[in-house]
Amino acid sequence: MTEILLPAIYDTIVMVFFSTLFAVIIGSILGIILVLTSPKGLKENRTVYQILDAIINILRSFPFIILIVVIIPLTRTIVGRSTGTAAAIVPLTIAAAPFVARIIEASLKEVDEGVIEAAKSFGASNTQIVFKVMIKEAVPSIISGLTLTVINIIGYSAMAGSVGAGGLGDVAIRYGYQRYETDIMIVTVILLIIIVQGLQSLGNNLYKKLS
Amino acid sequence: MIEIINLSKSYNNTEVLKNVSLHIKEGEIYGIIGHSGAGKSTLLRCINGLESYDKGTIKVDGKEVEKLKGYKLREFRKELGMIFQSFNLLKRKTVFENVALPLEVWGYEEEYKKYKEECNKEGKKCISYKKYQKEKIEKRVNELLKLVGLSEKANQKSTNLSGGQKQRVAIARALALEPKILLCDEATSALDPKTTKDILQLLLKINKELGITIVVVTHQMEVVKEVCERVTLLEGGLVKAEGRAEDLFLNPGISLKKFLGDDEEELLPNEGINIRLFFPSNSSENALITKMAKELDIDFSIVWGKLEKFRENVLGSLVINLDEKDKDKVIDYLEKKNIILEVIN
Numbered sequence: 425m426t427e428i429l430l431p432a433i434y435d436t437i438v439m440v441f442f443s444t445l446f447a448v449i450i451g452s453i454l455g456i457i458l459v460l461t462s463p464k465g466l467k468e469n470r471t472v473y474q475i476l477d478a479i480i481n482i483l484r485s486f487p488f489i490i491l492i493v494v495i496i497p498l499t500r501t502i503v504g505r506s507t508g509t510a511a512a513i514v515p516l517t518i519a520a521a522p523f524v525a526r527i528i529e530a531s532l533k534e535v536d537e538g539v540i541e542a543a544k545s546f547g548a549s550n551t552q553i554v555f556k557v558m559i560k561e562a563v564p565s566i567i568s569g570l571t572l573t574v575i576n577i578i579g580y581s582a583m584a585g586s587v588g589a590g591g592l593g594d595v596a597i598r599y600g601y602q603r604y605e606t607d608i609m610i611v612t613v614i615l616l617i618i619i620v621q622g623l624q625s626l627g628n629n630l631y632k633k634l635s
Numbered sequence: 636m637i638e639i640i641n642l643s644k645s646y647n648n649t650e651v652l653k654n655v656s657l658h659i660k661e662g663e664i665y666g667i668i669g670h671s672g673a674g675k676s677t678l679l680r681c682i683n684g685l686e687s688y689d690k691g692t693i694k695v696d697g698k699e700v701e702k703l704k705g706y707k708l709r710e711f712r713k714e715l716g717m718i719f720q721s722f723n724l725l726k727r728k729t730v731f732e733n734v735a736l737p738l739e740v741w742g743y744e745e746e747y748k749k750y751k752e753e754c755n756k757e758g759k760k761c762i763s764y765k766k767y768q769k770e771k772i773e774k775r776v777n778e779l780l781k782l783v784g785l786s787e788k789a790n791q792k793s794t795n796l797s798g799g800q801k802q803r804v805a806i807a808r809a810l811a812l813e814p815k816i817l818l819c820d821e822a823t824s825a826l827d828p829k830t831t832k833d834i835l836q837l838l839l840k841i842n843k844e845l846g847i848t849i850v851v852v853t854h855q856m857e858v859v860k861e862v863c864e865r866v867t868l869l870e871g872g873l874v875k876a877e878g879r880a881e882d883l884f885l886n887p888g889i890s891l892k893k894f895l896g897d898d899e900e901e902l903l904p905n906e907g908i909n910i911r912l913f914f915p916s917n918s919s920e921n922a923l924i925t926k927m928a929k930e931l932d933i934d935f936s937i938v939w940g941k942l943e944k945f946r947e948n949v950l951g952s953l954v955i956n957l958d959e960k961d962k963d964k965v966i967d968y969l970e971k972k973n974i975i976l977e978v979i980n
Contacts, residue, residue: 538723542805545683545717546737546812547709556736561727634727 425608428595433615435509435590439581443516444574450517451524451573454480456554458529466540466550480522488519488580492587512581512589520577527569531562564635571627575620582616592616636661636816636848637682642691644677651677652688653872659865661815664842664849666863666880668856670894674872675852679818682850683715684708695816713741716809716847720821722801724793730804731789734779737811738772746771779807783837799830806837810845817841819851823858835861839946856895860884860945868894881945885913885952886975903938903954908962909979911939911954912969924953927968933961954979 458476461469486494492515496506499514535558543557559566582593592612600609637659644652651674659665667675680686681693684700693700696714703711724733747764754761762770780786783803788796793804802822809817819838823831839862842849851863859866859880866883868876868891875890876883883891903909912923928934935957942951957965962978969976 536721536723536726538719538721539725541685542717542719542723542808543736543740544685545712545715545818546740546809547712548737548740549709552740556740557725561725563727 425611428599428608429592429611429615432590432592432595432612435594436578436581436592436619439509439512439516439584439589439591440574440577443513443520443577443581444570446513446517447520447524447573447577448570450521452528454521454525455528455532458525459532459558460550460554462529462533466553480525483518483522484526486519488515488583489587491515491519492584507588509590512584512587512591516577516580516584519580520573523576524570524573527573528566531565531569532558534565535561564631567634568627568631571624571631574623574627578616578620578623636696637850638692638694639678639682640692642678642681642688642693644674644681644686644688644690651872652681654691655869655872655874656691657867657874657877659848659850661848662842662846663864664838664851664862666859666866667850667852667869668854668859668866668894669869670854673869675869676820678869679820679850679852682816683712683717683818713812714814715816715818716812716814717818717820718802718805718809718822720824722798722805722825724801724804724808726792726794729790729792730780730785730796731776733793733804734776734807734811735772737808738775739768741812743768743771775811776807779810782810782841783807797830798826799833802826802830802834803837806834806841810841810847814847816848816850819849819853821853822851823855824853828857831855831857832861838862860943862946864946870894881948881950884943884945885950886977903979904956907956907958909938909954909956910962910965910969911952911977911979913952913975913977914942914950923972923974924955927965931961931964931968933957933964935961935965 454476458473458480459465460467461473461476463470463473465473483491492512495515495518498518499506499511502514503511505511532554539557539561540553543553548556581589581591582596585591585593585595585597588594592615596609596612599605600612637657639655639657639659642652642655643650655674655678657665667678669675677686681688682695682700684703688701695711698711700711725736728736744764747767750767751761777786777789780789783806785800785803785807788800793801796804805822806817817838822838823834826834835858838849838851841847842862849862851858853859863880865878866876866880867874868883870890876888887895914923924937935955937953938956939954940951941953942949944950955965966976966978
């Protein structure tokens, strides 16, 4: 059983790690732009805000399994193929980035407006306000949001397994479901529970420590 | 120092400031009072460009605020520190880090260039910019914390402080860039009376020792009495009264009486003549009343009175009631002594 599970765990970790990384990078940029351009934001811009807002909503309403199929051409251009672990990172990133964007947006909006006003009053630039004030103040809530993101991505990555991405989801479907090997199914599920549980506690601890 | 002429501003068709004009001199403590919604906070925010205005001009040190944009505006704001009712400190930073923030924002690049040149000339080993900045910031922050009396709290999280301590940190932060003007937006409204007094004492000290002009927006009378030299009363965006604090309070107009509330209603006797005398700041001659009684050999009774502390002076007004026949004598006597008076009935 270990020779089946170990590579699967490795695949899952690779998929989750890289798609989280990319999603956080893209999502943070989008989230910051959303906050800056939002009504009453530091650089209010209706057009940019509304377009971005719409795109994010559209991407977030796609069922993940459909998203994987829809963006196959894009995946091919980027990775060169549409199946496998590396290929799964593309739809995972695209599904998670809008989610991260919303999390960043919500966290940054929570920052007390008075603090931002104070920063303006001593002449901080918009960039400085975003990085030295807003993000600094929002770190705990960003952390708890990102914990949510990682756990979501783990769930999605199991789905990606069904279209040939490898990982624990793939093992559960192929061995556990199609070959009726219940013991493997149970072990994969337990493994996933442990991973999710571990990440959640890690996130909670970080949150407590930072806030 | 701050010259506001015919300033008007509206939000969605409601005028919040109407033709406001006032002049704030260098080195004074100026009060802007009024009920909430009177437009005083908006007026204050116009001074450092946090709010724009539609008509009129604000000149600070000769610079028209509305014309400043981008970097110019940011640089201009270095000259105006600001403190707030809700303190507005960064919750996740320590006291030290909060005070250091404006210094980090502006950095020490110019100074470092000079330092580097000199140190290269002398052929010594120079420290890096990062280290240079850190040293400079440390020195300045410690200086500021000492000024506001919070040196021993430097490494505490700002959330662990009391309201008064938070406001002290905010004051230290506002002074970090050595501003010429300090704007206070209801800075003591969230504090208890004792803490309010302490903060006001600190503001007085800053005004005296550092020569910083202070503009105070408040609805608290004790703030005005304690620190303000001159005052403007705003009501519905209009200037309703303006002048020296003691003059305004000793002889308040209708608007100010309304603002102060109805507890000032006087109960005066209907018989005889009531005369109100004002004690100006230079002659709180306590013996005036008894002297007058002795010298004129008349009797009268004190029927109303009010003595209040204005910064270092005790000022007040007394209403005396006397017989019709003594009226001229008394008025004559008081006028000779340069006492301002008012015959009430």
